[in-house]
Amino acid sequence: MEGQNVQALERAFDVLETLSETHGGIGLSTLAQKTGLSKSTAHRILKTMLERGYAEKTLDGSYKLGSHLFELMSNHIDSLELQVEAQPYMAALERALHLPAYLGVLDGPYVSIIGKEATHKADEDFTRVGKRYPAHCSSMGKCLLACLSAEELEEALCDFGFEAHTANTITRRRDFVTHLRQVRRRGWAMDHEESELNHRCVAAPIFDFSGKAIASIGVSGSNDDLPDGRIDEVAQYVVRAAQRTSKCMGYVE
Structure with a gap:
C-alpha cells in the first residue's frame, strides 16, 4: 500500500513538473506521452490538481499550472x-x-x-x-x-x-x-x-x-x-x- 502511495505521488510530481515546462498550456495526450502515463491516469491526476487549484484548464482545453501553486510559493518567499x-x-x-x-x-x-x-x-x-x-x-x-x-x-x-x-x-x-x-x-x-x-x-x-x-x-x-x-x-x-x-x-x- 505504501509503495502504491509513493508511486501515485511520483506520478503527480511528474505531471506537475511537465506542466511547469510548458508555455501556454499542454494537451492531455501530449502530457500523457511526456510523462509516460496512460491518458486515463494523467486525467485522474489532473482532475485532482484542478480541484485543488494546482492546475487550470485554458480556453482551448489544454492544461497549465494553477494559481494555488504560486500562492504557496509567495507564502514561502514572504516567510x-x-x-x-x-x-x-x-x-x-x-x-x-x-x-x-x-x-x-x-x-x-x-x-x-x-x-x-x-x-x-x-x-x-x-x-x-x-x-x-x-x-x-x-x-x-x-x-x-x-x-x-x-x-x-x-x-x-x-x-x-x-x-x-x-x-x-x-x-x-x-x-x-x-x-x-x-x-x-x-x-x-x-x-x-x-x-x-x-x-x-x-x-x-x-x-x-x-x-x-x-x-x-x-x-x-x-x-x-x-x-x-x-x-x-x-x-x-x-x-x-x-x-x-x-x-x-x-x-x-
Missing part, C-alpha cells in the same frame, strides 16, 4: 527573512576581504542599514545598523535605484534633494540618471568618497523571486582599504554574494 538569508554571505565577504559587509534597503530617498558583519573592523557609526543616509551618494542606494524602470525612477527622484556631501557627490539629476545607466550595465555601484571623505563602498543588488531588487549588499572601507587597483576584485566578490543571496530569495536568472 523568508532577508537578514537571515544574507548573513552567511555577508560573513563570507567580511572574512574574504577583511572589510565590513552591510545589507541595506531603500527607504524613500535614503538607504537604511538592516544588517552588518564587521569583526575585523571597528564598528563605525557611519554604517551602524539602523543608520540612514542619502541614497544618491551611496553605492547601496545607487545600485537599487539603477534597477528601477524609467517610470519608477522618475517618481522616486521627485523626493531627492541631491545635496552635496563632498566634492564628489553627484548633485545634478541629469548626471545622476546617466550614472545609474552605467551602474545598471555594470551590475554594481561604487561610492567614491561621495558621502564622506576617505570612505568608499562597493555594493550590488539582491533580487527576489519576482525579479524585483529588494536590497543591496556591500562592503566599505577607507581609500587605503579600497584602492583603485582592488575595486574590480572586490566588486566580483560582492556581486557573487548578491547573486547567491538572490537565489535564496527565490530569484532565478
Whole structure:
C-alpha cells in the first residue's frame, strides 16, 4: 500500500513538473506521452490538481499550472527573512576581504542599514545598523535605484534633494540618471568618497523571486582599504554574494 502511495505521488510530481515546462498550456495526450502515463491516469491526476487549484484548464482545453501553486510559493518567499538569508554571505565577504559587509534597503530617498558583519573592523557609526543616509551618494542606494524602470525612477527622484556631501557627490539629476545607466550595465555601484571623505563602498543588488531588487549588499572601507587597483576584485566578490543571496530569495536568472 505504501509503495502504491509513493508511486501515485511520483506520478503527480511528474505531471506537475511537465506542466511547469510548458508555455501556454499542454494537451492531455501530449502530457500523457511526456510523462509516460496512460491518458486515463494523467486525467485522474489532473482532475485532482484542478480541484485543488494546482492546475487550470485554458480556453482551448489544454492544461497549465494553477494559481494555488504560486500562492504557496509567495507564502514561502514572504516567510523568508532577508537578514537571515544574507548573513552567511555577508560573513563570507567580511572574512574574504577583511572589510565590513552591510545589507541595506531603500527607504524613500535614503538607504537604511538592516544588517552588518564587521569583526575585523571597528564598528563605525557611519554604517551602524539602523543608520540612514542619502541614497544618491551611496553605492547601496545607487545600485537599487539603477534597477528601477524609467517610470519608477522618475517618481522616486521627485523626493531627492541631491545635496552635496563632498566634492564628489553627484548633485545634478541629469548626471545622476546617466550614472545609474552605467551602474545598471555594470551590475554594481561604487561610492567614491561621495558621502564622506576617505570612505568608499562597493555594493550590488539582491533580487527576489519576482525579479524585483529588494536590497543591496556591500562592503566599505577607507581609500587605503579600497584602492583603485582592488575595486574590480572586490566588486566580483560582492556581486557573487548578491547573486547567491538572490537565489535564496527565490530569484532565478
